[in-house]
Amino acid sequence: MKLAEETTEAIKNDILDKAFERFGHYGFGKTTMAEIAKDCDMSAGNLYRYFENKKEIGAGCAKRCMQQKLELIQEIVRSNKLQPDAKLKHLALDVLEYMHQEFSNQTALMELVDFISRERWEIVHQYMEQERSLLSEILSEGIRSGEYKIADVMETAKWVQSSLIKFIAPRYMDAFSLEELRNEANGVIELIIRGLKA
Amino acid sequence: MKLAEETTEAIKNDILDKAFERFGHYGFGKTTMAEIAKDCDMSAGNLYRYFENKKEIGAGCAKRCMQQKLELIQEIVRSNKLQPDAKLKHLALDVLEYMHQEFSNQTALMELVDFISRERWEIVHQYMEQERSLLSEILSEGIRSGEYKIADVMETAKWVQSSLIKFIAPRYMDAFSLEELRNEANGVIELIIRGLKA
DNA sequence: TAAATAAATATTTAACAAAATATTTATTAT
């Protein structure tokens, strides 16, 4: 008999958990299918019942990681305790904190990032689109409340996103100290917020 | 007799010219000292009279490239036809144009960037410091003319620089189209300018 | 004697076989 949908999903999730752990610790290249399988108490061959190949496991990890990031942002965006200004501030600083955490623990994670940037850019692209969409929710709220003066919400969301790329994208996480990034993220988002008013 | 200082400098410059050409076309790794030497009509060994080793030639190329970028910015900063707002706009858009040009022609240049990022980060750091310093000149001018309200010029320069990193740093030059980057650079700098007033 | 070359040496890369790993297929278990 066929496994229940949820069971299949649970197994996929377990595979991604274990794989991500290893990718982060030892790197994408050094991690073997046999190791992932062992962590999941199954045979290497059986992994292929859940993922097409190793790269798809890598892509799955990346997607899930980005999904978590989106959920973190969603929480901020949907909060009804925070005003738009505070939401933007949290967006910049909390996501930075989350990213830096991830990369300072999992020191080999950048290898997965490089693989995704090189071979699966469409995943990044799709993530960015959703992030922009969430950003635009904050902007719209600010327009409705009369705080922000914005001609084109979607375009402006792009600009805000671009201005924060250093703190939200993985690229520079290990090139600057968290303290430095925190200070800069705070400064940039304050400038941007001022720019959205007026 | 010893070569005149200017002659030595001219030869060094010629070496960097030829090396940069090859690094950009064929990559840092694939370019040989013998090839660079031949381009300069000299023997491979003689290159070592001018540079300690191949990596120093790579570093020299990077430094010179960054120096050119700084001079481009300097020209904008020191212009007496442009107001601070226009200077910031030109800074964002002209530098983007310059960088994208460089990277669309010299398709293997990213390899040199990776080498510098990995092994000679202090060069990047020093460049960024000087760039910030130039940025702060614009901000100071804006303060003097009463256009900008800024508490700490140097800190604010850092923030403006951070917000423009996508358009000024090499990293994303080949990940997005020039048109897209142009539009975003324009949007970001306009938001920032508005933020500097108020 | 400075500047350059050519020859010598050290280091790195490339080619190729062996080993490891990814993926597919045949077989077993539920």
Next chain:
DNA sequence: ATAATAAATATTTTGTTAAATATTTATTTA
């Protein structure tokens, strides 16, 4: 019939040596 494993095969990585290249040293040139 589905899920899983184990065995078989395809692909990739690794280790090794030869070749290429970087760097240093000895000689030559101006």
